[in-house]
Amino acid sequence: MHRPSARRAALATGLALLFGSTALATPQLALAQDAGAAPPEAAPESAPEAAAPPQAQGQQSGVVQRILVQGNERIEQSTIVSYLPIQPGDTVDAARLDLALKTLYRTDLFSDVKINLNNGDLTITVVENPIINRVIFEGNKGMKEDKLRDEVTVRPRGIFTRAKVQQDVQRIIELYRRSGRISATVTPQIVELPQKRLDLIFKIDEGPKSGVLRVNFLGNKEFSDNDLRDVVVTEQSTWYKFFSNNANYDPDRIEYDKEQLRKYYRNRGFYDFRVISGVAELSPDKNGFVVTYTLDEGPEYKFGKVTVETELKKLNKDILQQLLPIHSGETYQDEKIEQATDALTFAAGAAGFAFVDVRPRYTANKETKTVDVTFDVKEGPRVYVDRIDIVGNTRTLDYVIRREMNVVEGDAYNRALVDRSRNQIRALGFFKDVTIDETPGTAPDRTGLQVKVEEQPTGELSFSAGYSSVDQVVLDLGVTERNFRGRGQNVRARVSVGSLRKQVDFSFTEPRFQGRDLQAGYDLYYYVYDLTDYSAYKTSTVGTGLRLGFPLTLNSRLGLRYTLRSDDVEIDASYCDPSALLVSLALCSQRGSYLTSLVGYSWSLDRRNDPVNPTRGFYTNFSQDLAGLGGDVNYLRTEAQAGWYHGFNKDFILSLTGSAGYIEGWNGDVIRVNDRFYKGGNSFRGFQTAGIGPRDTTYSRSDALGGKAYAIGTVELTVPTFLPEQYGIKAALFSDFGSLGVLDDKDKRAADGTIDPNIKDDFSLRASAGISIFWKSPMGPIRFDISQVLAKEDYDKTETFKFSTSTRF
Secondary structure (H helix, E strand, O other): OOOOOHHHHOEEEEEEOOOOOOOOOOOOEEEEOOOOOOOOOOOOOOOOOOOOOOOOEEOOOEEOOEEEEEOOOOOOHHHHHHHOOOOOOOEEOHHHHHHHHHHHHHOOOEEEEEEEEEOOEEEEEEEEOOEEEEEEEEOOOOOOHHHHHHHOOOOOOOEOOHHHHHHHHHHHHHHHHHOOOOOOEEEEEEEEEOOOEEEEEEEEEOOOOOEEEEEEEEOOOOOOHHHHHOOOOOOOOOOOOOOOOOOEOOHHHHHHHHHHHHHHHHOOOOOOOEEEEEEEEEOOOOOEEEEEEEEEOOOOOEEEEEEEEEOOOOOOHHHHHHHOOOOOOOEOOHHHHHHHHHHHHHHHHHOOOOOEEEEEEEEEEOOOOEEEEEEEEEEOOOOEEEEEEEEOOOOOOHHHHHOOOOOOOOOEOOHHHHHHHHHHHHHOOOEEEEEEEEEEOOOOOEEEEEEEEEEOOOEEEEEEEEEEOOOEEEEEEEEEEEEEOOOOEEEEEEEEEEOOEEEEEEEEEEOOHHHOOOEEEEEEEEEEEEOOOOOOOEEEEEEEEEEEEEEOOOOEEEEEEEEEEEEEEEOOHHHHOOOOOOOOHHHHOOOEEEEEEEEEEEEEEEOOOOOOOOOEEEEEEEEEEEEEEEEOOOEEEEEEEEEEEEEOOOOOEEEEEEEEEEEEEOOOOOOOHHHOEOOOEOOEOOEOOOOOOOEEOOOOOOEEOOEOEEEEEEEEEEEOOOOOHHHOEEEEEEEEEEEEEOOOHHHHEOOOOOEOOOEEOOOOOEEEEEEEEEEEEOOEEEEEEEEEEEEOOOOOOEOOEEEEEOOOO
């Protein structure tokens, strides 16, 4: 912070009576004057803090012949006259003169105004408010100056008024109060400068942070104090919580805690629960607060009779009853009521009733400790979408967002469709945040929708060098734009060189081909995988592909594709010398170039509640590729993936995911080594890349051969890291389990035609468990995996620690 100039050294010895007596709510404003400046005229001590505007003086009525302006220095006379509701030739009275006086005061341009009518001359005498030269903050050690500037409304080159400064003082105090500094005081001071200018200084005494010494609960029998401390946001101040923003006293947080306690109890059967009081008391030594919540738990309730009533003929209440996620005898939960209301609203919307009003009625029986719930489903008032406004899209064109909307202007308002629209816009990946709010329409039966988006970078020009335990040394040069020219098109050109792979690819995707909900794209690529450290061979591929995708239903899609590629498998000729084999015979037989021509399809169903960070729902994908429509390779490959998510709260999210695949040759063809499945590394934590599955153990290299079939499952639970979100660190506990195996008989045989015992092909269980840490670092996203293998074969290749970078295009 820089201090005012030396001209401010002679701060006024007395405080100007701009703001009255000192208090947190009404701080004083001290006047500092330039050297040689005349001191302000003292006001009587009995002067009121907020004097009413003076009344017009002189004649109280008459005809205005001329308007004269006096005292103005910066503001033109014509400007002042334009504000007046009086013109020459008008007949005025006391009321009209008083209106003119108040009109000039409301402009905030003048600190004093006098109006005098004398012999037809209307004389306006004004004292202009000064202009603010600088706004300075002093004493703000715990609060950044930028944050304070964003909070205040006064600005350099703006008009100085006492009212605005008073309001800004309160804003600063409130800002400090929310950060836990209850005793903060703010004293505004001014330094008068020539030409009706001044420097405005906010002198801040931050005071100490008001911590929370203890959080107590009275009346709780079912849950311990420690359990309830995990529910409320307010935290006790301890030395290790230096990152927490909740370990200080904030009165607003107390009210929020009451609501959190109510939700916690009511979701555990305590229908009658209430918070009697929440009190914060300052400790005798004034070093912190003790917060005490007094609770009335009441008895635990269960659901009694749960019924649905409706007078709408097209809705079958028996079917609606089956959709309810509530059953008699279950512990009462408010969350189940909300889920049931949403389910009924969605079902009615799907049946064509866009306007339904679902209201639960409760009947509590204290003797049986049950709550009967009746859901009344009625036709609500008809509301139509008046207009849809899109704001915040500084790059993305409007139509790219509008085409993801499931409602348009003139449609009936349907909350389910609006929520689905929001998810579809989020799924584009162009925006940090998407909200859809209702705005007043042009009529009572009309509503507007405001789609507010926050753009995030979608293009990337990168040149990077790095190292990971998977790809080892990696050099990457790429240009990616997921929202090309703001039209939603995806363009990618990339060159990547690493110890494991070298890759050059280009792809283009048009999400709405020919203006229809039809995704089309093509790919060109060339890549080389050097697997000599894992399986003694290299493979290079050059190819192209065409893609087409379209929706089948609201939640499912079908994709079609065609790929034409040439694969070349390279093995050092000396390794395959029949007199001195150094690699598996099964690999030597794979050398050469092959042309693959395949067609395929993929079907997906996505019922997750959020496409980016799901906490509920499931997804499934199924795909098949048929190679043999021309070319040298014949096979049918089938793969499937599925996942299920359940969020207990924002910190604990359980996910179960799995994948399986099988590839089989036809027309007498066997599966070549580069078309088999390889698992390990990122796809099976705890094992090296290609670390599980069939392997030739004849030689010290122990070559991975890949497999025709795999099945892998993952159980993962995200856990809190207790670090602020801005650090970008997340963690998850995981367990991976599954297997990879199955070779063609030809690939298991030795040179003499017998089954080679050194070729291991056990389709047995492998399993691992550990913790993954995700860090959104300034260099890009990084993942650390610490694993412990629980089940394996002797020939598998394991690893305890792995770190890797990932880039999402």
